[in-house]
Amino acid sequence: xxxxxxxxxxxxxxxxxxxxxxxxxxxxxxxxxxxxxxxxxxxxxxxxxxxxxxxxxxxxxxxxxxxxxxxxxxxxxxxxxxxxxxxxxxxxxxxxxxxxxxxxxxxxxxxxxxxxxxxxxxxxxxxxxxxxxxxxxxxxxxxxxxxxxxxxxxxxxxxxxxxxxxxxxxxxxxxxxxxxxxxxxxxxxxxxxxxxxxxxxxxxxxxxxxxxxxxxxxxxxxxxxxxxxxxxxxxxxxxxxxxxxxxxxxxxxxxxxxxxxxxxxxxxxxxxxxxxxxxxxxxxxxxxxxxxxxxxxxxxxxxxxxxxxxxxxxxxxxxxxxxxxxxxxxxxxxxxxxxxxxx
Amino acid sequence: xxxxxxxxxxxxxxxxxxxxxxxxxxxxxxxxxxxxxxxxxxxxxxxxxxxxxxxxxxxxxxxxxxxxxxxxxxxxxxxxxxxxxxxxxxxxxxxxxxxxxxxxxxxxxxxxxxxxxxxxxxxxxxxxxxxxxxxxxxxxxxxxxxxxxxxxxxxxxxxxxxxxxxxxxxxxxxxxxxxxxxxxxxxxxxxxxxxxxxxxxxxxxxxxxxxxxxxxxxxxxxxxxxxxxxxxxxxxxxxxxxxxxxxxxxxxxxxxxxxxxxxxxxxxxxxxxxxxxxxxxxxxxxxxxxxxxxxxxxxxxxxxxxxxxxxxxxxxxxxxxxxxxxxxxxxxxxxxxxxxxxxxxxxxxxxxxxxxxxxxxxxxxxxxxxxxxxx
Numbered sequence: 001x002x003x004x005x006x007x008x009x010x011x012x013x014x015x016x017x018x019x020x021x022x023x024x025x026x027x028x029x030x031x032x033x034x035x036x037x038x039x040x041x042x043x044x045x046x047x048x049x050x051x052x053x054x055x056x057x058x059x060x061x062x063x064x065x066x067x068x069x070x071x072x073x074x075x076x077x078x079x080x081x082x083x084x085x086x087x088x089x090x091x092x093x094x095x096x097x098x099x100x101x102x103x104x105x106x107x108x109x110x111x112x113x114x115x116x117x118x119x120x121x122x123x124x125x126x127x128x129x130x131x132x133x134x135x136x137x138x139x140x141x142x143x144x145x146x147x148x149x150x151x152x153x154x155x156x157x158x159x160x161x162x163x164x165x166x167x168x169x170x171x172x173x174x175x176x177x178x179x180x181x182x183x184x185x186x187x188x189x190x191x192x193x194x195x196x197x198x199x200x201x202x203x204x205x206x207x208x209x210x211x212x213x214x215x216x217x218x219x220x221x222x223x224x225x226x227x228x229x230x231x232x233x234x235x236x237x238x239x240x241x242x243x244x245x246x247x248x249x250x251x252x253x254x255x256x257x258x259x260x261x262x263x264x265x266x267x268x269x270x271x272x273x274x275x276x277x278x279x280x281x282x283x284x285x286x287x288x289x290x291x292x293x294x295x296x297x298x299x300x301x302x303x304x305x306x307x308x309x310x311x312x313x314x315x316x317x318x319x320x321x322x323x324x325x326x327x328x329x330x331x332x333x334x335x336x337x338x339x340x341x342x343x
Numbered sequence: 344x345x346x347x348x349x350x351x352x353x354x355x356x357x358x359x360x361x362x363x364x365x366x367x368x369x370x371x372x373x374x375x376x377x378x379x380x381x382x383x384x385x386x387x388x389x390x391x392x393x394x395x396x397x398x399x400x401x402x403x404x405x406x407x408x409x410x411x412x413x414x415x416x417x418x419x420x421x422x423x424x425x426x427x428x429x430x431x432x433x434x435x436x437x438x439x440x441x442x443x444x445x446x447x448x449x450x451x452x453x454x455x456x457x458x459x460x461x462x463x464x465x466x467x468x469x470x471x472x473x474x475x476x477x478x479x480x481x482x483x484x485x486x487x488x489x490x491x492x493x494x495x496x497x498x499x500x501x502x503x504x505x506x507x508x509x510x511x512x513x514x515x516x517x518x519x520x521x522x523x524x525x526x527x528x529x530x531x532x533x534x535x536x537x538x539x540x541x542x543x544x545x546x547x548x549x550x551x552x553x554x555x556x557x558x559x560x561x562x563x564x565x566x567x568x569x570x571x572x573x574x575x576x577x578x579x580x581x582x583x584x585x586x587x588x589x590x591x592x593x594x595x596x597x598x599x600x601x602x603x604x605x606x607x608x609x610x611x612x613x614x615x616x617x618x619x620x621x622x623x624x625x626x627x628x629x630x631x632x633x634x635x636x637x638x639x640x641x642x643x644x645x646x647x648x649x650x651x652x653x654x655x656x657x658x659x660x661x662x663x664x665x666x667x668x669x670x671x672x673x674x675x676x677x678x679x680x681x682x683x684x685x686x687x688x689x690x691x692x693x694x695x696x697x698x699x700x701x702x703x704x705x706x707x708x709x710x711x712x713x714x715x716x717x718x
Binding site for chain 2: 017018019020021022023024028029030031032034036051053054055056057058062064088089143193196203205206241244245248249250252253254256257258259261263264265266267268283332
């Protein structure tokens with residue numbers, strides 16, 4: 001009896017409350033063609049980039065996809081063919097015959113598997129200039145870790161019709177290989193996007209024109225990435241209201257954790273459609289913007305001289321407890337070629 | 344108290360938010376009359392007049408071009424007193440046609456109004472669910488209900504059978520937009536939309552009152568579909584409480600008066616859910632899940648068998664106090680019924696959408712109870 005009671009208690013309490021399940025069947029799992037496009041003018045460089053992917057329920061099977069033809073079309077019907085850079089990446093730059101003009105409308109067209117996909121017409125929006133870029137370092141306290149915040153100032157004028165902004169945050173840092181007791185090896189320059197999970201949009205439609213305002217572009221906890229020279233680049237873009245909603249929705253989906261307090265999910269909307277068959281599964285977004293970039297150098301001393309990752313003391317199993325201390329090229333976005341703006 | 348959000352520490356960057364009290368006043372006038380036309384045919388007419396006032400003080404938000412959305416929010420004013428009044432007439436008519444002593448056909452129409460709605464952002468109501476009162480933005484929900492059924496059996500007969508069909512036309516139902524910020528949102532009207540719905544179904548039940556084996560079997564098929572402009576691209580979708588199949592079986596076996604064996608089986612279809620159906624990783628390395636249309640998938644069905652043994656009931660029929668014991672095994676075959684399903688990304692190198700089932704009592708569970716009956 002006693003043994004039976006123990007078994008019963010074990011059975012009851014060994015069952016987990018949460019377990020993974022599969023809701024999808026082959027009929028409900030879907031594959032979409034994803035078409036993302038950006039037409040941008042940065043300084044004197046004007047280019048259009050289109051990325052094409054095939055989605056899958058199993059993310060490992062999603063992949064960049066080769067398509068048959070990609071074109072940019074202006075509102076006078078002129079076409080510019082994009083060249084394939086690699087699988088799923090297509091680019092073209094401005095030509096004397098096909099100019100990229102602010103406030104003019106453009107759309108992209110993609111031919112794939114006998115179908116024609118087109119985006120909505122999108123205006124090439126002018127962007128306000130970044131007037132200044134600064135850093136604010138907050139040392140460690142008993143409650144908060146050390147932190148650096150990057151701020152930019154800008155202002156809208158009469159040419160800015162939408163007053164909605166988006167920005168990319170690009171962080172580049174230097175790391176030098178070294179193992180315990182050895183001499184320094186090669187130096188790598190690692191470029192990462194820091195805006196992929198955070199909120200990087202601002203609806204500034206209530207802001208007065210011709211008055212400077214400040215944006216907190218990003219904020220990051222100080223770690224070993226800041227132990228050598230590093231840079232933050234902020235690339236500011238103008239977007240319209242629908243594009244703003246698209247990025248907010250995508251941001252919501254990307255950063256979901258599955259807790260009770262989260263906002264309910266929804267379908268990712270798109271401004272791409274299949275012209276000849278409205279039932280085709282296609283998603284993605286095309287927008288056009290002028291860009292303005294500001295960059296700031298972050299010296300290790302300005303952020304509290306953090307401890308370097310390398311060298312690290314070896315452990316018994318491996319002489320290289322942190323792989324990047326033996327080969328810094330293993331890091332995503334790493335190169336030994338020094339960026340043109342580096343000191 | 345509708346809610347508040349306060350920073351936990353002085354260092355917190357959270358801006359404190361406190362929601363206005365929801366206040367309303369409801370009153371009603373009701374008259375009804377029974378009209379027996381013949382011995383076999385009877386009508387009941389009724390009329391209810393509802394009066395509802397949404398009361399202040401509360402914040403009334405102003406929107407650019409009167410388009411209610413977070414992007415068009417311009418500010419607010421405080422309004423006192425009665426903010427909006429609704430007068431909702433509710434006519435009712437029911438008919439009973441008797442077919443002898445133990446059979447009847449019943450049919451009815453009735454309109455009902457709803458001034459309070461529950462809003463929840465999960466697949467099931469949860470502690471984060473909230474109540475939303477009708478106000479200057481949200482109109483009362485109105486449903487027109489039609490039903491007709493055949494009823495067989497009467498008091499004293501061993502069997503009772505009924506079959507009844509119904510249809511409801513729903514107006515001003517409330518549901519949330521995609522990505523709605525429902526949690527302590529002072530201008531929740533930017534996150535909710537109203538539209539139409541339709542609910543219909545058929546219920547069949549059979550009861551056996553007498554005998555060593557007696558019990559109850561019922562089956563309901565129902566369907567509730569919403570159509571709301573701004574949700575699911577304006578296309579119809581299943582309401583989140585739509586559970587088409589509902590089966591209930593209760594069997595009592597009473598070989599002697601002191602002991603009763605009870606088997607209770609229930610089955611409900613899984614609730615609809617909005618779930619990831621695809622995903623991709625873009626060139627920046629960002630994993631993007633793609634969700635289905637609103638409520639296009641279903642969480643697993645819920646079913647359970649409970650067995651009970653009631654024993655030790657006193658023989659003495661004249662006793663004013665009767666006691667007995669009941670030993671119950673809930674969820675005999677240890678079904679892990681989902682209370683809710685939520686979605687995370689798997690922890691593999693390349694993240695993949697993962698559905699997770701939360702089962703509150705996902706195993707067999709014994710219980711022993713002592714019963715006292717006073718007569």
